[in-house]
Amino acid sequence: MLDLAIIGSGVAGLTAGLYGARAGLNTAIFEQLIPGGQAATILKLENYPGFAAGVDGVTMMSDLMTQAMDAGATLRYDPVEALQPGEAGQPHRLLGPAGSIEARSVIIATGASPRKLDLPREEELTGRGVCYCATCDGALFRNRTVAVVGGGDTALTDALVLAGFAEKVLLIHRREEFRGSPILQKRVRENEKIQLLLGRRVEALLGENKLEQLLLRAQDGSAESVASDGLFVAVGIEPRTQLFRGLVEMDSAGRILTQRDLSTNIPGIYAAGDCRDTLLRQVVTGAADGALAATMAAEYLLTLGN
Numbered sequence: 001m002l003d004l005a006i007i008g009s010g011v012a013g014l015t016a017g018l019y020g021a022r023a024g025l026n027t028a029i030f031e032q033l034i035p036g037g038q039a040a041t042i043l044k045l046e047n048y049p050g051f052a053a054g055v056d057g058v059t060m061m062s063d064l065m066t067q068a069m070d071a072g073a074t075l076r077y078d079p080v081e082a083l084q085p086g087e088a089g090q091p092h093r094l095l096g097p098a099g100s101i102e103a104r105s106v107i108i109a110t111g112a113s114p115r116k117l118d119l120p121r122e123e124e125l126t127g128r129g130v131c132y133c134a135t136c137d138g139a140l141f142r143n144r145t146v147a148v149v150g151g152g153d154t155a156l157t158d159a160l161v162l163a164g165f166a167e168k169v170l171l172i173h174r175r176e177e178f179r180g181s182p183i184l185q186k187r188v189r190e191n192e193k194i195q196l197l198l199g200r201r202v203e204a205l206l207g208e209n210k211l212e213q214l215l216l217r218a219q220d221g222s223a224e225s226v227a228s229d230g231l232f233v234a235v236g237i238e239p240r241t242q243l244f245r246g247l248v249e250m251d252s253a254g255r256i257l258t259q260r261d262l263s264t265n266i267p268g269i270y271a272a273g274d275c276r277d278t279l280l281r282q283v284v285t286g287a288a289d290g291a292l293a294a295t296m297a298a299e300y301l302l303t304l305g306n
Ligand SMILES: Cc1cc2nc3c(=O)[nH]c(=O)nc-3n(C[C@H](O)[C@H](O)[C@H](O)COP(=O)(O)OP(=O)(O)OC[C@H]3O[C@@H](n4cnc5c(N)ncnc54)[C@H](O)[C@@H]3O)c2cc1C
Pocket: 007, 008, 009, 010, 011, 012, 013, 030, 031, 032, 033, 034, 035, 036, 037, 038, 039, 041, 042, 044, 045, 046, 047, 048, 078, 079, 080, 081, 109, 110, 111, 112, 132, 133, 135, 136, 137, 240, 243, 272, 273, 274, 275, 281, 282, 283, 284, 286
């Protein structure tokens, strides 16, 4: 039986593996695809503390995986297809193609994916102008024209973040009113670099090898094209938590609700990283979550005393 089962081997899951193994727990990390998660797709990670020259995501995640394995964690290339919580203090059960495995504690670290616009060429132009994280990629658009699409707090915040770098920010929203908070709306409207393009949706992404123009369609049916070096898509994030629906408490968007110690409503089950209801989804916060969740799981097991 495992002391700690971690579902997902992104930065949160691997860091949890490192901390769990170092705490002396018999720890296994389950991964359905390839280890590293989203962080392994980052070409150059420039905002992780201590890496002044930046680091590529694949190198960082493969070093982290080695570190967790050297500490004693094992990595299993098995998707978890179901989680059955145990009765008070009893082991939980993970089900997958490899069968059923018992674990005295579990960390859910299944991550999230940014919601896409589902436009033709969106995938091809991702990383060539189309981006999903202003905190991550905003600095690439210094003194350029860049667009943001969306109407919630993330889109408004992204526009403000980008206005710190870009020469001009186009904020595109399909409705006439934003959903985001009034204070952010006020700041956006007062920012001279931000131009609002309301009542319009992005219909097509245009450009040879990189994004150069956006084709916008207004509510009255008219079309216009605007030049833009980048498009930040901020239309929501989808936590990968469908498996746990009805099992652990979540908000209406499917983000797992956690306490200060990252515990869920089920004793012995924790959540870490982008899958939970967190205010910042970054590599550094994923790592911090993984460390905290594994440390708290170890403390929980001590309270069980067997
Ligand atoms: C393009 C891009 C650029 C980014 N740039 C930056 C940046 O510059 N700086 C920064 O700090 N952050 C950046 N981020 C955000 C950062 O990468 C994420 O916040 C962080 O990596 C999330 O880590 P995580 O471990 O919570 O989840 P994830 O990385 O999403 O990992 C979750 C893992 O769980 C696995 N999994 C899911 N379900 C199951 C299951 N049922 N069974 C087994 N395994 C499962 C998945 O396959 C995945 O490997 C970027 C994100 C993207 C997409």
